[in-house]
Amino acid sequence: MTTKKYADFIYKQTKGVCNIMVEQMFSDYVLYKDGKRIGALYDNKLLLVSTENLNKLFPNAVQEKSFDWGYYKLIHIENTEDKELLEKAVRITYDDLYFQKDFVTDISYLFKVNKRYQDSITKIYNLHITFLRFCYDKGLLKINPLDKQDRILHMNFLNNDLTENGTKIFNELYDKWLVYTDKNDDKTDDRIVNTKMLEKYYLSIIDKLQINS
Incomplete structure (x- = not known):
């Protein structure tokens, strides 16, 4: 379960990214950019879809195995206090997943x-x-x-x-x-x-x- 307080915190940390949205789904939340999902908030943890460039940004990030999201693999982003780094991570994830194919x-x-x-x-x-x-x-x-x-x-x-x-x-x-x-x-x-x-x-x-x- 993810608290609304944590969801609001993540939104505040990433709202500098254009068209970012945090939407509740059951007891947790899904993170979207431009209407496309890029991650999840699960048990008060930020999980982003694992991509090549995101893994370069967070080489020591741990893959989350307790959250099943189909064929996507997600990694746990622990450093959520650094607003600039977090926004960069969100943009990288979106670009790797969708931007080049848009x-x-x-x-x-x-x-x-x-x-x-x-x-x-x-x-x-x-x-x-x-x-x-x-x-x-x-x-x-x-x-x-x-x-x-x-x-x-x-x-x-x-x-x-x-x-x-x-x-x-x-x-x-x-x-x-x-x-x-x-x-x-x-x-x-x-x-x-x-x-x-x-x-x-x-x-x-x-x-x-x-x-x-």
Whole structure:
């Protein structure tokens, strides 16, 4: 059994992590980030799912054998007083389990919802050629998503397809680009190839995040 006092303490120690949640389950609690479980509070102990990088952070952590969580192995995190270390442990666990496999975007979805409008399909395809080429040239994508004829090879992108800077920049840059190109007028063709606007957005984001370009 885990007390509410201990659950509140763990939440207070980890609330600096985005979208962290502690939810009661029977007499104990489950720890979630972004709606995905990363650990449990069991008998007033913090247990996190054992991952490669978490084990490097806590090389002497003991595997918890009295708590059965299917195919997951959990390790006991004893040092819960160090708030910064604990938040780091939570982020590492989530990243190892889920982050690299999370979808960033599915370009093919835009083609599906516009399949009856050929002009829109052509526009969407071309604006993505511009965007993807720019992202690869800026080192945001690990592998070039275009072939030598500038045909799009990949429609679905995971965090694992992005570089370290890509995971920080790609989503916001993509949103800005879609808003900018979401117009149909006599300047549409110029807009969807306007890399100067992409450069402006890119520089604004890296300045805000203080990232070296």
